[in-house]
Structures are given as structure tokens and as C-alpha cells.
Amino acid sequence: MARPPNVSAQTRRLLAALAAQPQAWRHGYDLCKETGLASGTLYPLLIRLSDQGLLESEWRPAAKPGRPQRHAYRLTAAGSALATAQAQAAPDSGASPALAGARA
Amino acid sequence: MTRRRSLAQRLVLHTQEAMPPGRRPWALAMAAELDHIEDDGAALVFALGAVWTGYREGVRLWSNWLRLGRWGVALWTAVLGLGLFYMSLWLQRLPESTEPSVPFSTVMVLLGCAYLGAGWSLMRRRLRLYAGLVTVISTLITTTALAFALGTHPALPWNFYLALLRGGPAPLHAFYAALLLEQFVFIAGLTAAGAFFWRFEGRRASA
Numbered sequence: 001m002a003r004p005p006n007v008s009a010q011t012r013r014l015l016a017a018l019a020a021q022p023q024a025w026r027h028g029y030d031l032c033k034e035t036g037l038a039s040g041t042l043y044p045l046l047i048r049l050s051d052q053g054l055l056e057s058e059w060r061p062a063a064k065p066g067r068p069q070r071h072a073y074r075l076t077a078a079g080s081a082l083a084t085a086q087a088q089a090a091p092d093s094g095a096s097p098a099l100a101g102a103r104a
Numbered sequence: 105m106t107r108r109r110s111l112a113q114r115l116v117l118h119t120q121e122a123m124p125p126g127r128r129p130w131a132l133a134m135a136a137e138l139d140h141i142e143d144d145g146a147a148l149v150f151a152l153g154a155v156w157t158g159y160r161e162g163v164r165l166w167s168n169w170l171r172l173g174r175w176g177v178a179l180w181t182a183v184l185g186l187g188l189f190y191m192s193l194w195l196q197r198l199p200e201s202t203e204p205s206v207p208f209s210t211v212m213v214l215l216g217c218a219y220l221g222a223g224w225s226l227m228r229r230r231l232r233l234y235a236g237l238v239t240v241i242s243t244l245i246t247t248t249a250l251a252f253a254l255g256t257h258p259a260l261p262w263n264f265y266l267a268l269l270r271g272g273p274a275p276l277h278a279f280y281a282a283l284l285l286e287q288f289v290f291i292a293g294l295t296a297a298g299a300f301f302w303r304f305e306g307r308r309a310s311a
Contacts, residue, residue: 029137029141071132
């Protein structure tokens with residue numbers, strides 16, 4: 001039987017990180033550090049969530065003037081709902097080392 | 105600029121080549137993100153992940169790989185068929201067997217026809233015809249190859265099949281019985297692999 005989509009531990013970790021600040025635009029490297037996921041894991045997840053309509057993205061100016069724009073991401077309404085459902089289904093499995101430290 | 109930073113930038117540039125055209129914006133996103141990573145070591149690790157992402161997304165376009173594989177196998181099969189037509193002329197020089205047998209050069213011609221037909225059917229994605237012809241080819245090849253390995257006249261194993269077809273008592277040697285069983289297992293595996301290959305390509309093409 002095929003595993004249901006979006007239930008891997010890495011996906012839940014990413015969803016939890018994005019859902020922690022649902023209105024904020026997040027950058028890829030910041031998500032890597034927060035979730036503990038390597039870029040080779042994070043970006044395929046971001047691509048898949050975007051394809052599924054759970055994630056929206058846009059280019060945003062960098063915080064420091066003179067630096068190039070950065071691609072930023074945040075959950076859509078559907079993505080937020082999924083993140084909430086995943087958090088309720090497995091409350092302890094979505095914690096990343098960075099998130100666990102922040103909560104402690 | 106350090107070597108690690110330079111390598112990281114080259115890797116991210118390569119990601120844009122590896123990424124499928126529809127995913128290029130993501131490659132640009134990863135390239136832009138690299139500029140905001142202060143630590144060169146971290147940038148290199150990030151760039152390696154970007155390359156992995158690029159190739160992973162590229163490999164997901166399996167329809168391209170499967171189509172290429174199918175045509176490659178089909179063309180190779182057709183070339184083998186042509187080679188066997190030539191081989192049938194060479195085999196006519198073998199001494200005739202004293203036992204009644206199927207002329208071996210005829211077997212090679214039939215094998216060549218089967219190869220050409222299998223190649224054509226695979227190009228046209230006709231799996232049933234391909235599976236049937238593969239069955240014929242596998243039977244012919246395995247029997248002939250083992251005859252050569254045993255040092256016997258290659259026409260002798262065919263006496264076994266010929267006797268079975270005529271319905272008479274077959275000179276059932278235990279070795280040939282084992283050979284027949286092995287062929288069925290081989291043919292079943294080859295046909296199953298071909299079916300998986302054909303269905304998987306069809307499913308990916310319709311996705």
C-alpha cells in the first residue's frame with residue numbers, strides 16, 4: 001500500500017517550522033538551519049509542497065541593501081490546515097533540534 | 105574568494121543545467137540563496153544539496169529515460185536479428201547430424217525473424233507480441249547455447265522439442281527437462297520485466 005503523502009518526518013518538521021510563523025515569509029537557508037534539513041532534502045520538499053498548492057513563494061528584497069533578492073516561502077491556507085492536522089496527529093514527531101531548543 | 109566559495113558557485117551554476125526546464129526558477133532560487141550564506145563551508149554544503157536537488161528533479165522525468173531505453177533495446181534487438189541472418193549462412197557449414205533434426209540454419213533464420221519482429225513490436229509498444237516473440241527467442245537461444253556448451257551438435261536438442269510437438273514419446277533426458285524448466289523461468293522473468301517497463305512508461309507518459 002502506498003504511503004500517504006506529506007507524512008514523512010522531514011515534511012512534518014518543515015510544516016511545523018513554517019506554521020510557527022504562518023504569515024512570515026521564510027527563506028530557504030533559514031529553514032535549513034531551523035529544521036536541521038540539508039538543502040538537498042529541503043528543496044525537494046518545498047518543490048513538492050508548492051506543486052501541491054500548499055506553499056506559496058515569491059522573490060523578496062534582501063534585508064541588507066545591495067544584496068540580491070531572495071526566494072521566500074510561506075504556507076497557503078491549505079498548507080496551514082495540513083500543518084495543523086499533522087501537528088495534531090503526531091505532536092512530538094515534527095520537532096527539529098532547532099525547534100526543540102527554542103521551545104525549551 | 106575562497107576555493108570553497110568558488111566551488112559552491114560553480115555547483116549552483118551546474119544545478120541550473122541539471123534542473124529540468126520547468127524547475128529552473130527553483131535553481132535560480134537556490135543560486136540566489138547562496139549569496140546570503142556567510143560561511144564558505146556551509147555554502148559548499150548548500151550547493152551540494154542544490155546539485156542533488158537538480159538531478160533528483162531531472163531523473164523524475166523518467167518518461168524520457170524509458171522512451172530512450174525502449175528504443176535502444178528495440179534497435180539492438182533488430183541489429184541482432186540481422187546478424188543472425190548472416191550467421192545462418194555460416195552455420196550451414198556445420199556437419200549434418202545423423203539424427204532427424206530441424207535444420208539449424210533454418211532455426212537461425214527463424215531466430216532472426218523473431219528478433220526483428222520483437223524489435224519492431226517494442227518500437228510500436230505492442231507488449232503481447234513482444235512477449236510472445238521474446239519467448240520464442242529465449243527458447244531458441246538457451247537451447248542452442250547449451251548445445252554448444254555441451255559440445256553436441258546444436259540440432260540435437262531440437263529433437264526433444266520436435267518429439268514433443270509430434271506427440272510421440274520424447275527422449276526425455278533429465279538435462280533437457282531441466283533446461284526447459286529454466287527457460288520458462290527465464291522467459292517469465294523477461295516477460296514480467298518487459299511488462300513492468302512498458303506499463304511504467306505508459307503510466308509516466310499519462311501522468
